[in-house]
Amino acid sequence: MRYLYGFNTLQTPRMTNQMRKxxxxxxxxxxxxxxxxxxxxxxxxTGQPLGEGEVASRSLFDLIGQKEMPELSIIxxxxxxxxxxxxxxxxxxxxxxxxxxxxxxxxxxxxxxRGKSRRMMCDFPPLKLKFDKESxxxxxxxxxxxxxxxxxxxxxxxxxxxxxxxxxLVYKLLKVMTPxxxxxxxxxxxxxxxxxxxxxxxxxxxxxxxxxxLAHRNKCQVLTNKVIELDSLHxxxxxxxxxxxxxxxxxxxxxxxxxxxxxxEHESGKIVPIPYDFDxxxxxxxxxxxxxxxxxxxxxxxxxxxxxxxxxxELFPIFSYFKEKREELYKVIxxxxxxxxxxxxxxxxxxxxxxxxxxxxxxxxxEMLKLAK
Numbered sequence: 001m002r003y004l005y006g007f008n009t010l011q012t013p014r015m016t017n018q019m020r021k022x023x024x025x026x027x028x029x030x031x032x033x034x035x036x037x038x039x040x041x042x043x044x045x046t047g048q049p050l051g052e053g054e055v056a057s058r059s060l061f062d063l064i065g066q067k068e069m070p071e072l073s074i075i076x077x078x079x080x081x082x083x084x085x086x087x088x089x090x091x092x093x094x095x096x097x098x099x100x101x102x103x104x105x106x107x108x109x110x111x112x113x114r115g116k117s118r119r120m121m122c123d124f125p126p127l128k129l130k131f132d133k134e135s136x137x138x139x140x141x142x143x144x145x146x147x148x149x150x151x152x153x154x155x156x157x158x159x160x161x162x163x164x165x166x167x168x169l170v171y172k173l174l175k176v177m178t179p180x181x182x183x184x185x186x187x188x189x190x191x192x193x194x195x196x197x198x199x200x201x202x203x204x205x206x207x208x209x210x211x212x213x214l215a216h217r218n219k220c221q222v223l224t225n226k227v228i229e230l231d232s233l234h235x236x237x238x239x240x241x242x243x244x245x246x247x248x249x250x251x252x253x254x255x256x257x258x259x260x261x262x263x264x265e266h267e268s269g270k271i272v273p274i275p276y277d278f279d280x281x282x283x284x285x286x287x288x289x290x291x292x293x294x295x296x297x298x299x300x301x302x303x304x305x306x307x308x309x310x311x312x313x314e315l316f317p318i319f320s321y322f323k324e325k326r327e328e329l330y331k332v333i334x335x336x337x338x339x340x341x342x343x344x345x346x347x348x349x350x351x352x353x354x355x356x357x358x359x360x361x362x363x364x365x366x367e368m369l370k371l372a373k
Contacts, residue, residue, distance in 0.1 A: 057142075058140055058141050058142065059141065059142050059144070059209075059213065060107075060131070060136075060141060060142075060144075060147065060207075060209075061183060061185055061207075061209065062141075063097055063105060063139065063141060064097055064185055064187065064207075065097075065099070068186070068338075069186055069187060069188045069204070069338075070097070070098075070185070070187055070188070071098045071187070071188050071189075071190070072095060072096065072097055072098065072187050072188070072189050072190070073095070073096040073098065073189070073190040073191075073192055074093060074094070074095050074096075074111070074189055074190075074191055074192065075093055075094045075095075075096065075192040075194065076091050076092065076093030076094070076111055076192075076193075076194060077091055077093075077193070077194045077195045078191060078193040078194075078195055078197070078198070079193065079195030079196060079197050080195065081111060081112070081113065081127075082125075082197075084112075084113075085113045085119060085120070085125060086119075086120075088112055089112060090110035090111060090112045090130065091110060091111055091112070092108075092110050093108075093109055093110060093111050094106055094107065094108055094109065095107045095109055095129070095131070105139055107131055107132070107135045107136065107139065108131070108132035108134075108135040109129055109130060109131040109132060109135075109145075110130050110132075111127050111128065111129055111130070112127065112128050112130075113125040113126070113127060113128075114126050114127060114128040114148065115277065117280075117288075118153060118279065121153075121288050122151070122153035122154060123153065123154050123155045124151045124152055124153060124154075124155065124191075124203070125151065125153075126148065126149060126150050126151050126153075127148070127149040127151060128146070128147075128148060128149075129146075129147040129148070129149055129207075130145055130146055130147075131145035131146075131147070132145070133145050142213065144209070144210035144212050144213040144216075145210065146210045146211070146212070147207055147208060147209060147210055148207070148208040148276070149189075149205050149206070149207055149208070150164060150167065150168075150205060150206035150208065150277075151164075151203065151205050152164060152203040152204060152205065153288075155201075159287060160287075161203075161204055162339065162343060163279065163284060163285070163286045163287070164204055164205070164206065165186075165204070165336075165338050165339050165343075166283065166284045166285065166339065166343065166347065167206065167278050167279055167281075167284050167286075168184065168186050168206050169332065169333060169336055169339070169347065170248055170278040170281060170283060170284060171184040171206070171208075171276075171278070172184075172332050172336070173244075173248070173329050173332055173333075174244060174275070176325055176328050176329055176332060177240055177244055177322070177325060178237065178240050178241075178244075179217070179218060180214075180218055180237055180241075180264075180272050180274050181214075181274060181275075182208050182209050182211075182214055182262075182274065182276055183208075183209040183213075183214070184206050184207065184208050184209070185206070185207045186204065186205075186206055186338070187204070187205055187206075187207055188202065188203075188204055188205075189202070189203055189204070189205045190202045191203065208276060211262045211264070211274075214262070214264070214274060215264045218264070218266075218272075219266075219267050220264035220265055220266050220267070220272060221264060221265045222262070222263075222264050222265075223263040223264060223265055223271065226258035226263060227256075227258075228255065228256070228263065228271055230255065230256070230308050232270065232271050233255065233270065233271050233272075233273060233308070234266050234268070234270035234271060234272045235270075236318075237266075237270075237272045237273065238255075238273060238307065238308055239307060239308075239309060239314070239315060239318045240318060240321070241273045241274075241275055241307075242305065242306060242307025242308070242309070243305075243307065243315065243318050243319075243322060244275070245275060245281075245306065245307075246303050246304070246305045246306075246307070246354070246368065247283075247303075247322070247351065247354040248278060248281040248282065248283040248284075248351075249281050249282025249283055249300065249301060249302070249303045249350065250275075250278055250280060250281035250282070250283075251280070251292050251295050251297060251303075251304040251306065252277070252279075252280035252281075252289075252292070253275055253306065254306070255273055255306075260275060260276055260277040261273045261274065261275055261276075262274040262275075262276065280300060281300070282299075282300050282301040282302070282303065282350060283347055283350050283351070285300070285301075285346075286300075292304070295371070296370075296371070301350075303354070303367075303368070304371065305368045305369060305371060305372065306371070307372075308372075309369070309372065310369065310372045311365070311369070312361045312364045312365055312369070315358075315364070319358040322355075322358070323355065323358070326351075326355055329351060330348055330351070333347050333348055
């Protein structure tokens with residue numbers, strides 16, 4: 001005879017009245033449990049505050065939504081923000097997520113200019129957004145509250161909007177190559193000024209997630225000490241990062257100086273570099289970007305390898321990995337309808353130059369690794 005869960009499948013025992021009553025009670029308990037679970041889900045999904053000890057699963061990006069270019073508003077004194085562009089003083093403000101014409105969520109935050117070159121050369125500098133944690137909690141959101149915002153830089157300049165879109169694509173390309181990369185969201189922002197220089201402006205922007213959130217997703221810890229030794233880096237991730245930076249033609253970064261690189265400690269004890277701010281990359285072609293003559297660049301289109309590898313053999317497995325991802329990278333560009341066909345072709349042609357080079361060992365050693373020798 002065959003048995004299932006301790007019962008003889010050929011001889012089903014007769015159910016007694018007591019067993020029937022027990023079954024009914026159990027069914028009622030399950031029903032009550034499901035109702036409680038449903039109520040909890042609805043409360044957390046609609047932005048209600050969490051109770052003590054509960055952990056939010058929703059992020060700011062979940063609140064913003066998944067649709068392309070969701071609409072947000074930032075309300076603050078932008079006159080004061082611009083007047084203090086050289087320092088790190090915050091101004092108080094509010095971010096409003098517009099779910100529909102009738103449904104909105106407001107979050108308290110403070111803002112300040114960030115960056116170095118863009119802060120000084122842009123009419124509208126990139127911003128650091130530091131959300132009020134109580135405001136996040138009240139809306140059932142995770143406590144990660146330190147976000148970056150890439151702005152349009154120059155007022156009334158269509159060419160700068162194209163730069164922003166190309167930089168957003170770089171973040172999406174990096175996401176193809178590694179989970180150790182920032183989540184980003186392209187958004188349409190209405191800047192509402194409580195000052196007097198303007199009333200409101202609507203522009204595209206890129207929101208970049210909190211570094212602590214990225215570290216949490218990847219079971220890492222954010223490093224506060226940015227001074228590191230090269231041999232402390234996770235070898236595989238260091239190669240992926242440095243080859244990616246070479247592929248996109250970005251020389252505006254440094255492990256040792258902590259320039260445009262976030263560092264997180266992996267559970268292995270090794271340090272993982274996560275790049276951001278790609279406006280100086282040849283793939284982005286920002287009109288204000290300048291070549292670094294000290295690195296041998298005559299143009300920002302010139303690629304410079306700043307990684308730790310010294311030979312073609314060290315990089316061969318990474319090259320193979322990049323070649324496996326080539327069509328997926330091209331698909332990201334092809335599927336992004338916000339840029340025109342000419343921009344898409346330019347970006348794919350620039351990437352193809354990298355893939356042509358890594359097929360040739362001599363070119364890798366003489367062109368790519370010339371600074372490593």
